[in-house]
Structures are given as C-alpha cells and as structure tokens.
Amino acid sequence: MKKSVLFGLLSVLLVFASCKSKESAYKQAYEKAKAQESSQVQVNAPMQVTPVATTPVASDNLDQTPVRQEQVSAVSVSGALKPFCVVCGSFSLQANAQGLKDFLVGEGYAAGIVKNVEKNMFRVIIGSYDTKAEAARAREDFKVKYPSRTDFQGSWILLNK
Numbered sequence: 001m002k003k004s005v006l007f008g009l010l011s012v013l014l015v016f017a018s019c020k021s022k023e024s025a026y027k028q029a030y031e032k033a034k035a036q037e038s039s040q041v042q043v044n045a046p047m048q049v050t051p052v053a054t055t056p057v058a059s060d061n062l063d064q065t066p067v068r069q070e071q072v073s074a075v076s077v078s079g080a081l082k083p084f085c086v087v088c089g090s091f092s093l094q095a096n097a098q099g100l101k102d103f104l105v106g107e108g109y110a111a112g113i114v115k116n117v118e119k120n121m122f123r124v125i126i127g128s129y130d131t132k133a134e135a136a137r138a139r140e141d142f143k144v145k146y147p148s149r150t151d152f153q154g155s156w157i158l159l160n161k
Helices: 002-019 023-039 059-063 094-106 132-145
Strands: 067-070 073-076 084-091 112-116 121-129 156-160
Touching (some): 094 112, 121 132, 132 156
Parallel strands (some): 067 156
Antiparallel strands (some): 084 156
C-alpha cells in the first residue's frame, strides 16, 4: 500500500512539474521582441510647412451673400445698432450669449447681443454695419480668422427690419 501511495504522490508531483512554464521561454520571446523593436529605426523627417496665403474675396461673392431679416432690439451693444449685423451665435439663454460675447470682446471685437423677441433668441453679433458689403467683408474675415471653429463658420448676416 505504501508503494501505491508513494507512486501516486510521485505521479502527481511529476504532473505539476511538467505543467510549470519555463521562464526561459518567456525570456527568449521578450529578447526577440526587444531585438525587433530596436532594429526598427524611426526616422523623423523634417516637416515641410507651406505658408497660408489668404486670397481676397471677390466683391461679386459679397453681393451674393444671403441675408436673413429679423426684428431685433439691442440688449448689450456698444454704440448704435446699424442695419446689418454679423451673427456668430444664437442662444435661448442670455447667459450663454453673454459668455460668447465676453470671449469675442477679449479677442478684440466690438461684440454685442441683440434679441429677437418673436423667436425669443439672443443673437451674438461681432459688429453692426451700414452696408451689406461691409457686413459680408467682416463675416468673411471672421471666418478666415477661426477656420477650426465650425460654429463660427456658420456665421450669417442679419438685416434688422
């Protein structure tokens, strides 16, 4: 009986010993991966930067700029409200409009807030102008200054009724 127990213990010990992974196999795989990593040389070629050239917008395009007519009243505008305004944001909450206005004032714009009472919307304007051509030029310059701001790319011209 002692022989059979001893034989059983020996076979269990042999099974556990054979299941143990060899550390050297892991080490060999690690060394191989490390060698491949070091053999891949990364070359950082100098990046060629092309200057951005701004092209003036033809006056023909400015004449075709669409205009939206709305009855608005000044909420927070520096100076008198002229007939044409460039709108870069519309909000239902005045606090949100004020946040955008503050940003634009910090950027150097004579920004203001006008309200469309009929639609209960606060419009953030970058300025007001006497003519459509002036407003269209200001809108195009504004869009060029902020090419990555998709919200500013949707700016539009408002004609105060």
